[in-house]
Amino acid sequence: MADTVSPDPVYRTEALIAEDIDSYLDTHQHKTMLRFITCGSVDDGKSTLIGRLLYDSKMIFEDQLDALQSDSKKVGTQGQEIDFALLVDGLAAEREQGITIDVAYRFFNTEKRKFIVADCPGHEQYTRNMVTGASTADLAVILVDARKGVLVQTRRHSYLCHLIGIKNIVLAVNKMDLVEYSQDTFDSIVADYAAFAQEIGIENFTALPISGFKGDNITTAPSENTLWYEGPSLIEHLENVEVLSTVAAQKPFRMPVQWVNRPNLDFRGFSGLISTGSIHPGDAVRVLPSGKTSAVKSIVTYNGDLDEAVAGQSVTVTLEDEIDCSRGDVLCTAGDPPETADQFESTIVWLNDEDLHVGRAYWLKLGTQTVSATVQPPKYRVDVNTMDRLAAKSLTLNDIGVAEVFADKPLVFESYDENRTLGGFILIDKITNATVAAGMLNFSLRRSQNVHWQPTDITRQHHADMKNQTPRVLWFTGLSGSGKSTIANEVEKKLALMNRHTFLLDGDNVRHGLNKDLGFTETDRIENIRRIGEVARLMTDAGLIVLTAFISPFRAERQMVREMLADHEFIEIFVDTPLEVAEKRDVKGLYKKAREGKLKNFTGIDSPYEPPQEPEITVNTVAMTPEEAADYIVSQILPLK
CATH class of the missing domain: 2.40.30.10 (Translation factors)
Structure with missing residues (x-):
């Protein structure tokens, strides 16, 4: 019998390696992604837990491990023990104080799933950082120190997680090694948390006894120290919990349009990230807010056209019909729109x-x-x-x-x-x-x-043509005593001599009627300007040139009025007068009262004035008389038609 020739061992090894690599890459590419956060009170062990997960999942390079062991000795960890929190606490202030300040994101993966974990700070003053981390999470791991039980910050973070819509809650009772792995302690903490969770509307949560430092019930369960616990390890639970993208795919199709993709005259598509649902060529879709409908012609990606796209995918959708659609619009299921x-x-x-x-x-x-x-x-x-x-x-x-x-x-x-x-x-x-x-x-x-806008046959352009002028708002702003009202009055007189149709809204006058219910707090001042802006806009609809004389101390409110009007209709006029000059004039005695503490929230004294940064017109009342300032303003706004 002839000898059988064995395959070349080198060739066989290379082929097997290539096959293994292809298989690994294919498996890795189709893994689901779970985003989760760790949160809880200060020093509950959040950073240590994440460090342990990275360490146990072999996501630490040798040089990182050497540096970690060295840093652990510097911060006081004895023997061969590793301070896993140092893997996550990247800021110098965090390492010095032993706390988490910023949100730290880390990536790791197992055979079943990929993970992005956010380590959120526990201090109350960093609650906003915690909200940022939770906003994209599928799951929250709420840590509780087994020695301390449920604390105020545990409640705060649980409420925030529930508020932000995180449905999957894990109660990780940490540092079980410091309470001798007591089942009674664990059960008592779980009972306390369950009572609180019911109060705020958390329907279900999964409780685990763990030790982030020792590794109990992190990657394998049950630990020999908690044989009384029969549930999964933390990583087993994370690998099997349902992710948001799976739930989102079962809902109606929604895709906010981020970009109109028009590389040439032969292609026009709408690009965006599908937030919910799925889409196929031929599906009927609606564009909101216009309400126009069409059908999907194709689903385009960098790797070729798709027969289906689902929530979580970024795609370009082309439509059968040429309909108006732009950034900010939403493509949705035609028969079930938002x-x-x-x-x-x-x-x-x-x-x-x-x-x-x-x-x-x-x-x-x-x-x-x-x-x-x-x-x-x-x-x-x-x-x-x-x-x-x-x-x-x-x-x-x-x-x-x-x-x-x-x-x-x-x-x-x-x-x-x-x-x-x-x-x-x-x-x-x-x-x-x-x-x-x-x-x-x-x-x-x-x-x-x-409430709907009622159309009228006589348009604002018709009103303006009848008056032979372009409507605009001359917005005088400056300190009390700067001369706003005096100059505005002079401007209106000059415009009247030119047979222009005007109306002057003065700050004091409107507070006798329209705004008599408003005081001088910051909130009331904002509302005062909002109302005047709305009135001025209506008057421009009538074709008038409107003059307003208000301190209007905040840039944001002046910008708000500008945005109410058509382009180039808002003309900001800064009546530039130094505080000491305005105070010397003090015709109404207001500065004196403010200095004596009898008049609160007075601009320039105990309330700020934000001067315009780029006004259309500036007049200086130290260098100009009111009449000279009025002449200059009129010359700057010409022609009036």
């Missing part, structure tokens, strides 16, 4: 050091939609320690409150419980561009659905 409204009840988490200014216009960003919006006086704020609803006139750093939000145009939305993308928003300060709040839309207000 709502459209401009007034909502919302839950707001305030993230900024500066308090909420009720009535001030902020940018509201919802998905790919951006609108101007104002927050009304809060209905209440929540004491997350007691769950009590407390009266509030504003919101301060880390406050959670419920308030109505009014947008300047309709938003396509769903409640946050149904859709995080179309229900979760942020507020951005228009002046500083700082993100000041995160919010969740609860529902639209019925009145927003019942």
Whole structure:
């Protein structure tokens, strides 16, 4: 019998290696991703737990391990023990104090799943950082120190996780090694937490006894130290829990349009991330807010066209019909569209050091939609320690409150419980561009659905043509005593001699009627300017040239009025007068009262004035008489038609 020739061992090895690599890459590519956070009170062991997960999942390089062992000795860890928290606490201040300040994101994977974990700070002053980490999480691991039990910050973070919509809660009773792995201690903590969870609406949670430092029940269960525990290890639970993308795929199709993809005249597609549902070529879709309908022609990706796209995928969708669709619009299932409204009840988490200014216009960003919006006086704020609803006139750093939000145009939305993308928003300060709040839309207000704009046959252009002039608002701003009213009056007289149709709105005059119910707090001043802006806008619709003389101390409110009007219709006139000059004039005796403490919130004394940064016109009343200033202003606004 002839000898059988064996395959070349080198060739066989290379082939097997290539096959193994292909198999591994294919398996890894199709793993699901779980995003989760660790949170709880200070020193409950959040960073140590994450470090242990990274260590046990072999996600640490040798040089990192050497550095970790060296750093562990520096911070006092004895013998061969490793301080796993140092893997996550990256800031110098965190290592020095032994606490977490910023949100730290780490990636690791197992044979079954990929993970992104956020280590959230436990201190109350860093609650806003914790909210940031929780906003994209599928699951929350709430740690409790077995020696201390359920603490105030445990309750705070549990409430925030529930508020943000995290359905999967893990109660990890940590440091069991320091209580001799007592089942009674574990059961008592679980019972306390269960009672609290029921109060705030958490229906289910999974409780595990662990030791992040020793590794008990982290990757394998049961630990020899907790033979009384019959549940899964932490990693086993994380590998098998349902992720948000799976749930989202079962809902109606929603895709906020992020970009109109038009590389050439032969292609026009709409790109975005599918937030919920699935889509196939031929499916009927609707574009909101316009309501136009079409059918999907193709689903385009970098790797080729798809027969199906699901929640979590970024794709470009082409349509059968040429219909108007742009960034900020939403593609959705034609027969099951989301709502459209401009007034909502919302839950707001305030993230900024500066308090909420009720009535001030902020940018509201919802998905790919951006609108101007104002927050009304809060209905209440929540004491997350007691769950009590407390009266509030504003919101301060880390406050959670419920308030109505009014947008300047309709938003396509769903409640946050149904859709995080179309229900979760942020507020951005228009002046500083700082993100000041995160919010969740609860529902639209019925009145927003019942009030509609009534069209009229005589247009604003017709009104303007009848008066032979271009409507505009001459917005005089400056300190009290700067000469705003005097100069505005001179300007109006000169315009009257030119047969122009005008109306002067003076700060003192409107407080005798329209705004007599408002005081001089910051909130009332914002509302004062908002009302004047609305009146001025209506007057420009009538074709008038409107002059307004108000201190209007805040740039944000002047910008709010500017945005109410058409382009180039708002002319900001800065009556530039130094404080000492205005105070010397003090015709009304207001500065004297303010200096004596008899007049609170007076601009320039105990309330700030924010001068315009780029006004259309500036007049200096030290160098000019009122008549000279008026002549200069009129010359700058010509021609009037």
